[in-house]
Amino acid sequence: AQKVTQAQTEISVVEKEDVTLDCVYETRDTTYYLFWYKQPPSGELVFLIRRNSFDEQNEISGRYSWNFQKSTSSFNFTITASQVVDSAVYFCALSEAVQGAQKLVFGQGTRLTINP
Amino acid sequence: EAGVTQFPSHSVIEKGQTVTLRCDPISGHDNLYWYRRVMGKEIKFLLHFVKESKQDESGMPNNRFLAERTGGTYSTLKVQPAELEDSGVYFCASSQDQGLGDDNEQFFGPGTRLTVL
Numbered sequence: 489a490q491k492v493t494q495a496q497t498e499i500s501v502v503e504k505e506d507v508t509l510d511c512v513y514e515t516r517d518t519t520y521y522l523f524w525y526k527q528p529p530s531g532e533l534v535f536l537i538r539r540n541s542f543d544e545q546n547e548i549s550g551r552y553s554w555n556f557q558k559s560t561s562s563f564n565f566t567i568t569a570s571q572v573v574d575s576a577v578y579f580c581a582l583s584e585a586v587q588g589a590q591k592l593v594f595g596q597g598t599r600l601t602i603n604p
Numbered sequence: 605e606a607g608v609t610q611f612p613s614h615s616v617i618e619k620g621q622t623v624t625l626r627c628d629p630i631s632g633h634d635n636l637y638w639y640r641r642v643m644g645k646e647i648k649f650l651l652h653f654v655k656e657s658k659q660d661e662s663g664m665p666n667n668r669f670l671a672e673r674t675g676g677t678y679s680t681l682k683v684q685p686a687e688l689e690d691s692g693v694y695f696c697a698s699s700q701d702q703g704l705g706d707d708n709e710q711f712f713g714p715g716t717r718l719t720v721l
Contacts, residue, residue: 492646525712530714531613531693531715531717532607532713532714533647533695533697533712533715535709535710535712538709579646579647581647590699590708590710591637591649591660591663592637592639592647592649594639594646594647594648595646596644596645596646597646597647
């Protein structure tokens with residue numbers, strides 16, 4: 489069965505610090521996708537990134553970067569020079585392909601607080 | 605283009621009452637998903653519609669939960685009778701395609717926060 493673990497329940501840092509959110513996953517599938525979503529105080533889940541299991545290249549998007557390592561089953565997310573607006577709950581998720589559908593399996597979420 | 609919308613945003617009901625949550629997916633999206641997050645735990649899959657058909661309802665917790673998507677447009681999730689453990693945030697998502705292709709990104713709504721007293 490698929491499982492996603494975000495061991496960090498809450499993280500609090502001072503603005504401009506770098507912060508890494510950890511995500512470890514378990515799956516028997518050879519083909520799968522990994523995701524990160526952001527949930528700001530307004531409540532909706534905002535898509536940040538999707539990475540397929542065959543692409544281990546790290547990705548950078550502005551202050552955000554993702555490190556995918558199949559050897560350790562991890563898909564960590566780093567925010568560089570954090571800002572107060574980055575404060576949110578962040579969810580890591582794994583897709584589970586069942587009968588052609590894409591059912592997402594989420595981690596418990598990490599609440600990130602950026603203090604001014 | 606409007607995103608996924610959910611109504612109501614908040615609902616407070618007493619144990620034993622009935623509540624119906626509504627989700628309007630993005631226009632043209634055949635796939636509609638329901639998820640919920642209970643008591644600060646992980647977000648869990650409930651079920652998946654393809655148009656009006658239930659593709660996968662393996663996550664539905666019990667028969668107190670009934671989901672419908674008549675006409676393949678909006679969907680409702682009814683909880684009857686509601687129990688204390690049903691409290692949480694119910695999310696709806698929609699996608700254009702299913703499977704592991706590149707057009708299968710799920711767009712989430714803002715969620716409905718349900719409190720059962």
